[in-house]
Amino acid sequence: MTSPISLHPPTSGNLITVLNIDGGGIRGIIPGVILQYLESELQKLDGKEAMLIDYFDVVSGTSTGGLITTMIAAPNEDNRPLFAGKDIVPFYLEHGPKIFKQIGGPFAGLIKLLKTLVGPRYNGKYLKDLVTRLLGTTKLSQTLTNIVIPTFDIKNMQPVIFSSFQVPREPNMDVQLADVCMGTSAAPTYLPAHYFQNGDREFNLIDGGMAANNPSLLAIGEVTRQLMKADPYFPSITPLDYTRYLLISLGTGTQKHTPKFDAKMVSKWGVIGWLTNQGSTPLIDAFTQASADLVDIHNNTVFEALNSVDNYLRIQDDTLTGDLASTDIATKENLDGLVKIGERLLDKPVSRVNINTGVVEPVPNGGTNREALKRFAKRLSDERKLRESDVPDKPLVE
Numbered sequence: 001m002t003s004p005i006s007l008h009p010p011t012s013g014n015l016i017t018v019l020n021i022d023g024g025g026i027r028g029i030i031p032g033v034i035l036q037y038l039e040s041e042l043q044k045l046d047g048k049e050a051m052l053i054d055y056f057d058v059v060s061g062t063s064t065g066g067l068i069t070t071m072i073a074a075p076n077e078d079n080r081p082l083f084a085g086k087d088i089v090p091f092y093l094e095h096g097p098k099i100f101k102q103i104g105g106p107f108a109g110l111i112k113l114l115k116t117l118v119g120p121r122y123n124g125k126y127l128k129d130l131v132t133r134l135l136g137t138t139k140l141s142q143t144l145t146n147i148v149i150p151t152f153d154i155k156n157m158q159p160v161i162f163s164s165f166q167v168p169r170e171p172n173m174d175v176q177l178a179d180v181c182m183g184t185s186a187a188p189t190y191l192p193a194h195y196f197q198n199g200d201r202e203f204n205l206i207d208g209g210m211a212a213n214n215p216s217l218l219a220i221g222e223v224t225r226q227l228m229k230a231d232p233y234f235p236s237i238t239p240l241d242y243t244r245y246l247l248i249s250l251g252t253g254t255q256k257h258t259p260k261f262d263a264k265m266v267s268k269w270g271v272i273g274w275l276t277n278q279g280s281t282p283l284i285d286a287f288t289q290a291s292a293d294l295v296d297i298h299n300n301t302v303f304e305a306l307n308s309v310d311n312y313l314r315i316q317d318d319t320l321t322g323d324l325a326s327t328d329i330a331t332k333e334n335l336d337g338l339v340k341i342g343e344r345l346l347d348k349p350v351s352r353v354n355i356n357t358g359v360v361e362p363v364p365n366g367g368t369n370r371e372a373l374k375r376f377a378k379r380l381s382d383e384r385k386l387r388e389s390d391v392p393d394k395p396l397v398e
Contacts, residue, residue, distance in 0.1 A: 013387045015246045015311075016223055016237075017380060019056045020216035023063030023209045024252025025187070025327025026096050027320075029335065031068065031250035032088035033342025034315055037370065038248070039085030041377035046384070053081050053144045055380040058164075060148040060219035062208040064252065066184035067131075070177050073143040074135055081144060082134060089339060096330040099127045121328065124191045128182055135178040141167045143177070148219045151183040152210035153203060154193060159211035160203065165222045172199040184208035189281055190328060214295040216249045242308040246383075247299070248376055251316030253341060254289055255325045281327075293353075300353045313376055314352065315369050317345045318360060346370040 021031045035052060042050045052072050053059070061069030071083040071091065083091065100122060140147070146164035153160045160183075167174045175198045182194040183205030194205045212218055224239045237244055261282060266273070274283040296314055303312040323329045324337050350366035353359070366372065 013383060014244065015379070015383050016244055017056045017058075017383060018216065018219050018223070018245065018247045019052070019059045020214065020219060020247065020249040021059075021061040021065030021068050022215075022249075022251045023061075023065050023184075023207070023213045025064055025190070026092065026100060026330050026335070027252035027324075027327060027338060028064035028068055029089055029092045029096075029338040030253050030317060030342040030345065031065070031315075032085075032092060033339060034250050034345065034369075034373070035068070035072075035085040035088055037085075037346055038373050038377060041374050042381060045377060045381040051081050052085050055384055056145055058146045058148060058219045058223060060215040061184075062150055062211075062213050062215045063185050063187060065215070065250075066149040066208055067181050069147050069149060070131075070135065070143075070181055073145055073147050074138055074177055075142060075144050079144070089342075093335055093339075095126075095130060096335060097332075099130070100328040100330040101126075102329070102331055120188075120192050121190050124182070124186070124194075127185065127191070128178075131178045131181045135176070135181070138177050139174050140164060140177060140180065141174045146222075148215060148222050149180050149184050150208035150211040150215050150218060151180070151186075151203075151205040152208065154206050155202075155204035160205065161211070161218060161222075163218075163222050165226055172201040174198070175203075179203070187327070189275055209291070212295065213289070213291045214249065214251070214293075216247060217295045217298060220245065220247070240306065242303055242306040242311065245303075245308065245311055246376070246379060247303075247312045248373075249296070249299070249312070249314045251314070253317040253320045253325070253338075255285075256319045256321050297353050297355065297358065301355045304355065309352075313350070313372050315345065315372075316351075316360075317341055317348070346373075 021028075024030075039050070039052050042052070042055060059069045059073055061067070068088060071088065072081050072085070074082045076082050140162055141164070143164060147162075148164070149162045151160045151162065152158070162173065162175065162180045175196070179194065179196045179198075183203065184207065185191060186194045186205060187207040187209065194203075196203055208215070227237055227239045261277070266282070269277070275281055296316075299312055299314070300309075303309050320341065323331070323334045324341060326334070347368050347370055349362040350369055350372045351360045352363050352366075354361050
């Protein structure tokens with residue numbers, strides 16, 4: 001099996017391939033199910049050794065999506081991915097209840113409230129030990145393909161984007177992947193902020209959802225900057241040539257579109273109301289979902305405007321209710337429920353945001369998400385074979 005595909009000269013490849021995974025805590029199980037299916041389709045086409053990372057020039061992810069990104073892009077001792085697509089869901093089923101250790105008993109709600117008032121709900125120790133054990137001292141520059149993972153520096157009050165593309169021009173951004181995972185996952189009220197130093201730079205990081213809960217736009221932006229360098233290897237690819245981008249973007253599910261809060265209710269809230277209400281954290285949920293939806297609207301608008309709408313596949317479930325919509329309820333019942341949500345999502349119709357109304361609607365004659373993934377798998381496989389049949393690889397990162 002050859003190494004992951006990289007961006008070749010135009011004579012040897014047609015597409016820039018991008019995979020994106022949103023943030024969403026324990027709901028990372030949902031894209032995990034989708035990725036397992038996509039990988040199985042790629043293996044049907046190219047053999048059982050095929051893995052997700054072999055097909056994407058860039059993988060982007062925020063928070064739990066950043067964790068998945070790292071899992072499938074970090075190398076093991078054989079220079080193959082640490083995790084295959086089939087390993088993602090079992091990872092969450094095993095470690096989710098330990099990362100988000102549940103509080104039982106009749107006073108569980110009150111204890112959660114009190115913990116939220118005095119500090120994060122979870123101390124993050126298990127997650128830190130886990131990613132440190134899995135990733136060791138592996139650095140951003142050592143991933144098997146290019147990755148883009150956002151965080152937010154609370155000291156400087158600005159986003160920090162950990163990107164493979166930055167490493168050549170900013171060596172102090174070549175940090176350990178374990179630190180990236182801890183930083184992008186440090187959701188306020190849930191997990192503690194993460195501090196570390198690399199060279200002469202210090203980082204004071206919280207959840208990447210503060211910057212971009214759907215970081216697909218960041219990934220495309222990073223590629224665009226690379227293309228703007230006018231590299232002679234890419235004479236026929238222009239920065240806005242969206243006919244050359246292939247983007248699969250996976251959500252982690254959203255609340256069913258039924259009224260949960262309204263202006264009359266929230267107008268009476270103080271700090272406590274915004275931080276914890278009906279089992280959720282409305283303040284965090286609102287801005288992470290808003291940013292993800294706006295990116296989806298932007299992607300749909302641009303791909304449609306540039307006649308490339310069939311190059312963009314967004315898979316998202318907007319019917320979650322109760323505990324299934326939470327980011328941290330890691331009971332067996334809820335975990336099993338999220339697996340079923342992912343499985344059902346495969347057979348739901350391909351949907352797209354109507355750029356005129358902002359409403360997500362089924363795509364006429366678009367088939368199911370399962371069928372769309374089969375089509376995209378074929379295109380990814382064809383692209384890889386096209387590249388392998390031509391000149392030696394040239395990495396996207398210089």
